[in-house]
Amino acid sequence: MPVDTLSTRLTGLRGFYRAGYQSVLAYRADLLFGIVGLVIQATLTVVVWRVLFTGHDQVAGIGSATAVAYAVLAACLQAVVMPWQFSSLPLRVMRGQIGVDMIRPRSLISQNLAQAGGTMVGRLPLGAAGLVTGLALGAVKAPHSVLDLLVSVVSMALGVANILTINLLVSMTAFWTLEIGGIMILYRFGSAFLSGALIPLWFMPEWLQPIISWLPFQAQIYAPLSIWFGTRHGADLVGTLALQLAWVMVLFLLLQLVWRRAVHRVVVLGG
Amino acid sequence: MIIEVADLTKDFSRPDVRPGRFAGTRSLFTRARKVTRAVDGISFxxxxxxxxxxxxxxxxxxxxxxxxxxxxxxxxxxxxxxxxxxxxxxxxxxxxxxxxxxxxxxxxxxxxxxxxxxxxxxxxxxxxxxxxxxxxxxxxxxxxxxxxxxxxxxxxxxxxxxxxxxxxxxxxxxxxxxxxxxxxxxxxxxxxxxxxxxxxxxxxxxxxxxxxxxxxxxxxxxxxxxxxxxxxxxxxxxxxxxxxxQYVTSRDVVVHCTDFDATTISSPFAQVVSADTFKATLRFDPEVTAAPKVVHDLTSRYPITDLSLLEPDLEDVIRQLYTERTPVPARGTGA
Amino acid sequence: MAEQVKTLSPIREDLRASRILLRAGWRAAMSYRISFLSAILGGMVLQGTQLLFIGVLLAKFNVIDGWRLNDIAFLFGMRLAAHAFYVVPFGALLSIDQAIQQGDVDRYLLRPAGTYLQVITRYAPLMALGDALLGFGAVAVFAPQASVDWTPGKVVFLIAALVGGGLVETGMQTFLAGLSFRMTSTMSLRILADDTITRFSGYPLTMFSRWGFLSLTFIFPMAFIAYLPATVLLGRTDDLPIPAWLAYLSPAGGPVVFAIGLVFFNRMIRSYTSPGS
CATH class of the missing domain: 3.40.50.300 (P-loop containing nucleotide triphosphate hydrolases)
Structure with missing residues (x-):
């Protein structure tokens, strides 16, 4: 019986991480079109926001340059961390391959998280292409201070953890119903809107802002970017990070809970 | 004639992916394609x-x-x-x-x-x-x-x-x-x-x-x-x-006996392939000697309890054909 | 034993076959009853976020490129309704990659009906009903509020424009789907086109500069989907860097783009390499 240390655990998971990473590169056309697409869309987005701001100096206390930069960075971030196919779990459940996954020596949760993490790394070129486009159009703004930069990177990491966990949670509905097409769409577009990937919370209607800020989604994209642009200081900054961390922990607990029920379902009902 | 096929050929071309480090990344930039010929000029x-x-x-x-x-x-x-x-x-x-x-x-x-x-x-x-x-x-x-x-x-x-x-x-x-x-x-x-x-x-x-x-x-x-x-x-x-x-150039006959040692069997028309105390397998060329002649020779000279002539097995023929992979020159007459 | 085959013209034959195949598709879709509502809801949400997006923005900014909220909303509504004329009849086109990779196209080629027809009747796109509900609802709500003096002629033009817009989108997607016979997967390309149309075809396209507008009219003909006909209805053809008559003829762009897409698709079938052969 081999000893299961942290390092053997990680080595075991590297395979899944690599599988996710390589599956992105295997479809070279997909990646190329993704890059072309992001270049086009980043350009069009910059135009839309600049046109919107014609005749306004500031809207909701935000200037044109910040709004444009937010739109570009959010689009890049979204392209990397919110892939259309964010989990292979539903397909594997549908095809009955999940049984094989469950007898592997790593837990299904870590297998899936590793694979999804690999997918994100594979998609980094997309984000880079969008960023270059933004820079070329003079639409990207650096953070005000090194501290803002460092904190927003930490915040992005928490955002990614948040996305990975929620994605997996949503994918697990596949254990209960095979018809998850509608749910997936609802989730994809709902989370895109609520995370601030499309519109920053600044521009949302006043009645909607408190609701969104209490949902887990804003911790994915809006939180790190609002730190990047220096709109948070002191207690607000610490509070944002604390809330992000709290969400990751709550979601992870929830994931364990749902997973336990899913296993029960697979074991008792035979998938 | 309901189906007529003449010189039929089909090529498939697929992206050529070479293994190695960064194979995936490299394949993003290469346009190399490999052509394989799946069907090569067949007629029937x-x-x-x-x-x-x-x-x-x-x-x-x-x-x-x-x-x-x-x-x-x-x-x-x-x-x-x-x-x-x-x-x-x-x-x-x-x-x-x-x-x-x-x-x-x-x-x-x-x-x-x-x-x-x-x-x-x-x-x-x-x-x-x-x-x-x-x-x-x-x-x-x-x-x-x-x-x-x-x-x-x-x-x-x-x-x-x-x-x-x-x-x-x-x-x-x-x-x-x-x-x-x-x-x-x-x-x-x-x-x-x-x-x-x-x-x-x-x-x-x-x-x-x-x-x-x-x-x-x-x-x-x-x-x-x-x-x-x-x-x-x-x-x-x-x-x-x-x-x-065409393919079966030899046939086998298997004899069983109880009253004597089968290893002593021999025949001028067939070759012993294997033999133990109770059973022997002999091989002969049907072109040279007809099967009844071999059977008669064996049954007349030895007190045999059972004898079976093995049918040529298509499975074996096909296996032989696939391994040799040379076209059979003479053609059948068709239906 | 061979039967007398009634000879019908290919078009009549395809119409007959489409009736048969559509019935089969819907019957199959109905065998999964639970998914019905969630799919329709999904369709509405998919397009609804765009409406929400523009609604939230215009609530703060009021004007975009000289267009007020009511006209922008109408433009978005037109785009959504035109989209419905693509996804309801042709939505199954989305699954062309699977049809090719799983070898379903083998089966289509063995049957006495058009291949394209069999691809688009692969399954009934339930989600499209959500698109349709939202799109037609949006037009019904926003058209009366737009700065248009509605006359029967304008209503007819609007309907022609919506159908034509749907066909433009269908034609573009059909063209890209034709590439699937050569490439492993065109899903990302088709999602890119769909996404670009979803996100940007509801804007006054002249705001993307002269060259941007021209390429969105003649290369990636997104302008025909909603913007060009909308300038006619709103009396804004003066904004265009192209002759006004082209905008008046824009509903005819649909059949043209669709024909090009379909001819290309049918030509590409010859490159089909059935899996596992």
């Missing part, structure tokens, strides 16, 4: 009403050829004529002339009961209701469809689905039926049913059948003539009996 003819076996090892080009005959694939070069039409060019007219069953994939509507699939086919092929009813009745009886005709296709067993597929392909009475591994993965009973059905539609209804299979029992029971291909080229085309005759 099939007569109306024939039941022909189309054989070859995996990857030999069988399926590619069948797909060109059915009009699914467009040949790279060469010609195919099926009932006077070029299948891929006169696709729709060809579609009404042929039926096809691919063992690996169903052609039925996955979510609908079998009966609905048949009705859709009835409508698509503009069959008149009376013909449809009689024919479905006959087929239902031949293949025992009764028990599962109202079950959705997704819940059918492989054998049931296969029977459903066969009926779907024959409902509109095509002149030609292509069967691509129709018995793969089936149990003995199901195989038997399907063979019976194929024999009936060929002999009873005059349908031309082209059968690909790895199961030599299928071939022995159904086909008189075979086309064997490998590496995209024809290895043999002709009569099954002739193939055996």
């Amino acid at each position: 003819q099939i007569d109306d009403g024939e039941l022909i076996g189309f054989l070859g090892p995996n990857g030999a080009g069988k399926s590619t050829t069948i797909k060109m005959l059915t009009g699914i694939l467009v040949p790279t070069s060469g010609t195919v004529t099926v009932a006077g039409q070029v299948p891929w060019r006169d696709r729709r007219r060809n579609a009404r002339t042929i039926g096809a069953v691919f063992g690996q994939r169903t052609q039925l509507w996955y979510d609908l009961p079998l009966r609905n699939s048949f009705e859709i086919i009835r409508d698509l092929y503009s069959m008149d209701p009376a013909t449809y009813r009689t024919r479905l009745g006959e087929f239902t009886e031949l293949l025992d469809l009764d028990e599962f005709i109202d079950t959705p296709v997704r819940s059918l067993s492989l054998g049931q689905r296969m029977r459903g597929d066969l009926v779907a392909a024959m409902l509109y009475a095509p002149r030609i039926l292509y069967l691509d591994e129709p018995t793969v993965g089936l149990d003995v009973v199901a195989k038997g049913k399907i063979r019976e059905f194929v024999a009936e539609i060929n002999a009873g209804r005059g349908t031309t059948v082209i059968l690909t299979t790895h199961d030599m029992d299928d071939v022995e029971r159904l086909c008189r003539r075979v086309v064997i291909i490998d590496h995209g080229k024809i290895l043999y085309e002709g009569d099954v009996g002739m193939l055996k005759a």
Whole structure:
């Protein structure tokens, strides 16, 4: 019986991480079109926001340059961390391959998280292409201070953890119903809107802002970017990070809970 | 002549991915393509009403050829004529002339009961209701469809689905039926049913059948003539009996005895291949010595309790053919 | 034993076959009853976020490129309704990659009906009903509020424009789907086109500069989907860097783009390499 240390655990998971990473590169056309697409869309987005701001100096206390930069960075971030196919779990459940996954020596949760993490790394070129486009159009703004930069990177990491966990949670509905097409769409577009990937919370209607800020989604994209642009200081900054961390922990607990029920379902009902 | 194939060739080109570090990343920037020739200049003819076996090892080009005959694939070069039409060019007219069953994939509507699939086919092929009813009745009886005709296709067993597929392909009475591994993965009973059905539609209804299979029992029971291909080229085309005759240059006779030591057996006409106390196997060349002569020689000289003459096994012949991979020069006469 | 085959013209034959195949598709879709509502809801949400997006923005900014909220909303509504004329009849086109990779196209080529027809009737796109509900609802709500003096002629033009817009989108998607016969997967390309149309075809396209507008009219003909006909209805053809008559003829762009897409698709079928052959 081999000893299961942290390092053997990680080595075991590297395979899944690599599988996710390589599956992105295997479809070279997909990646190329993704890059072309992001270049086009980043350009069009910059135009839309600049046109919107014609005749306004500031809207909701935000200037044109910040709004444009937010739109570009959010689009890049979204392209990397919110892939259309964010989990292979539903397909594997549908095809009955999940049984094989469950007898592997790593837990299904870590297998899936590793694979999804690999997918994100594979998609980094997309984000880079969008960023270059933004820079070329003079639409990207650096953070005000090194501290803002460092904190927003930490915040992005928490955002990614948040996305990975929620994605997996949503994918697990596949254990209960095979018809998850509608749910997936609802989730994809709902989370895109609520995370601030499309519109920053600044521009949302006043009645909607408190609701969104209490949902887990804003911790994915809006939180790190609002730190990047220096709109948070002191207690607000610490509070944002604390809330992000709290969400990751709550979601992870929830994931364990749902997973336990899913296993029960697979074991008792035979998938 | 219902099918005529001349110099048929099919190339496939696929992106060439070389293994190694950053293979994935590198493949983003290369446009290298690798061309493989799946079918390499084959020619043959099939007569109306024939039941022909189309054989070859995996990857030999069988399926590619069948797909060109059915009009699914467009040949790279060469010609195919099926009932006077070029299948891929006169696709729709060809579609009404042929039926096809691919063992690996169903052609039925996955979510609908079998009966609905048949009705859709009835409508698509503009069959008149009376013909449809009689024919479905006959087929239902031949293949025992009764028990599962109202079950959705997704819940059918492989054998049931296969029977459903066969009926779907024959409902509109095509002149030609292509069967691509129709018995793969089936149990003995199901195989038997399907063979019976194929024999009936060929002999009873005059349908031309082209059968690909790895199961030599299928071939022995159904086909008189075979086309064997490998590496995209024809290895043999002709009569099954002739193939055996050409390939089987020796036959074996097995003798059993109880009253004496079998290791002492010898014969001027045959060579001892193996022998122990109770049993000996001798091999002879049927071209040189006729089988009765060998049998007579052995039975007259030794007190033998049992003797059996082994039939040449098609499976062995095919195995030999695949390993040697040289075309058989003399051709059979056809049907 | 061979049957007398009634000879019908290919078009009549295809119409007949489409009736048969559509019935089969819907019957199959109905066999999964639970998914019905969630799919329709999904369709509404997919397009609804765009409406929400523009609604939230205009609530803050009021004007975009000289267009007020009511006209922008109408433009978005037109785009959504035109989209419905693509996804309801042709939505199954989305699954062309699977149809090719799983070898379903083998089956289509063996049947006496058009291949394209069999691809688009692969399954009933339930989600499209959500798109349709939202799109037609949006037009019904926003058209009366737009700065248009509605006359029967303008209503007819609007309907023609919506159908034509749907066909433009269909034609573009059909063209890209044709590439699937050559490439392993065109899903990302088609999602890119769909996404670009979803996100940007509801804007006054002249705001993307002269060259941007021209390429969105003649290369990636997104302008025909909603913007060009909308300029006619709103009396804004003066904004265009192209002759006004082209905008008046824009509903005819649909059949043209669709025909090009379909011819290309049918040509590409010859490159089909059936899997496992």
